[in-house]
Amino acid sequence: MTEPSKRSKVEHLKESSRYLRGRLPEELANDLPNFSEDTAQILKHHGSYQQDDRDRRKTKGPDGQPAGKAYSMMVRVKVPGGKLTWQQLLAQLDICDQLGNATARITDRQDLQLHGVVKGNLREAIRRVNQIEMTTLGACGDVVRNVIACPALLHHNGVREELQRAALAITRHFLARSPAYHEIWLTDPDTGEKERVDGQDENQGEVEPIYGPTYLPRKFKFAFALPDDNCVDVYTNDVGFLAVVPEGHVVGYNVLVGGGLGVTPSNKRTFPALAQPLAYIPAEKLIPVAEAIVKVQRDFGDRADRKRARLKYLIADRGLDWFRGKVVEYLGETLAPPLPIQVTDHDDHIGWFAQGDGKWFYGLNVENGRILDRDGFRLKTALREVCQRLRPGIRFTAHQSILFCDLEESDRPVLEHILREHGVPLSEDISTVRRWSMACVALPTCPLAVTESERVLPQLMDQLERELAALGLQSERFTVRMTGCPNGCVRPYNADVGLVGKTMNKYTIYLGGRLLGDRLGEVYLDLVPFEAIVPALVPVFRLFAQNRQDGEGFGDFCHRLGMFALRAACDSEAPGVHAMVPSELECDA
């Protein structure tokens, strides 16, 4: 356990915040456009991040002086398992139009983010989220984050709904209990009148029975997956539950522990890691085992260095056997060894699917999750019309996309017509490479971004589409994921192609991960300027087209050859590649 004197500043802040109050009430009430740094840290636990428009940092006011930061908040709404109603989606689109910057974003953890909410609108935005029986509590901060699970609504394969229920049970069990959320956002500051909060008992007092006064050392992520469909990328979570489904029914789980992707290049003791099998548990032990794991991390996770505070470092430092021993101790019973099951496929659930109850769902790929209206592409308006006319069940995927559920056969042409009428491409209009790509938010709002991501991936896709078609690889299914910094928010390190922002306009290219999400890629080239990414990849794709084995995927091919052989083979075709070969140190990272 970390000695109190060695604890980081954030630990002291949490402790003195009186269960997540800090100075938030006072600062919310003042007229400043922003919160102080300390309060912004506490605010995260309430589901909101303070940001500023980095494009506007250099603008000058009428007096020729720097105009100052243009602050706004991102509000993250938690959507367990990605499941919500059409009314909840519509209401959030209203909030984003009336109180935000008119854009929203489906995240790769099945949440919805409302962007550009100025401080003066924050209370109203969070209040309205709660009015539709949703919450922002714990969408960010050092707690259990949104619990993700396969969203596909397939009744003939009811196991997915079992996973949805399990995700909800974990969500409820680990929701912070502090009444601070209720007091700050849902109590009328003038009358003192209170509103209800989804899943939270406001009368429970100050005590956090699971977290305690300093919550967890860091964010904590759970995911549920099926062996034949790893659409949630289960291995990248602190804890993954891989369902064991012998006869169409979830009897238990292989518990995977210690996944996490963030890397701090200046700290060589940080690394991406995939979760490893810890144990097999029967389904009824889910909550006690999850709680034992969380409590071990609560008590032994690093509270001195936030860069090394995730569960993956505790396991790397102490060993999996030590960790299993502690979990057994906290649980008070033994754990069975994991079963020999593996992930065998990954479906993105895009296109039309029969649900098995006579109804249909349609998976719509949303490029990088962004919901907005712009010239010729009016996705936001299309979503409104779909909700109002067809009243579908809504589900978000962990691939930043949306499923419209419970549709009648007669609804199918109507849905397609609405989408086309608003310039929204249907699944058959989207190339395979674009459909399997993801970018994180990055510039201009993410404070940690060092390069572009969401704003440039579409043009990189335009180039890749042309090159892949020329090589006859247009139908090849592989993942391309781009981030604006090494924190790994769209999981680039286990993708077939990972493009990770390293410094201004330059990226590290990772190859050799794969669609199944069960292997980390390796550094192929480093410090590659954006313009040189596609030229650097084309020779690798050509080599793949010429030398792949029967049925071999792109990531598997790169992994089989290895980075050294790939670079040697492609060197003559990609001028300048030598200059981008990573140093020893980068390879180790």
Ligand code: SRM
């Ligand atoms: Fe993330 C921080 C966006 C999924 C690893 N992430 C951030 C922040 C909040 C920046 C910040 O700290 O101020 C970004 C906000 C940008 C913005 O304007 O919205 C941000 N992360 C995102 C989202 C929106 C990316 C997306 O395009 O979908 C995802 C929101 C998920 C959600 O709904 O909860 C998102 N972030 C992830 C994932 C992927 C996942 O969970 O499946 C990871 C890698 C897995 C992991 O947790 O290790 C991830 N985000 C990070 C990290 C590195 C953490 C670490 O252990 O080092 C940071 C930095 C941090 O926490 O200090 C970070």
Ligand code: SF4
């Ligand atoms: Fe921001 Fe980096 Fe995450 Fe992208 S990967 S959203 S740049 S923290």
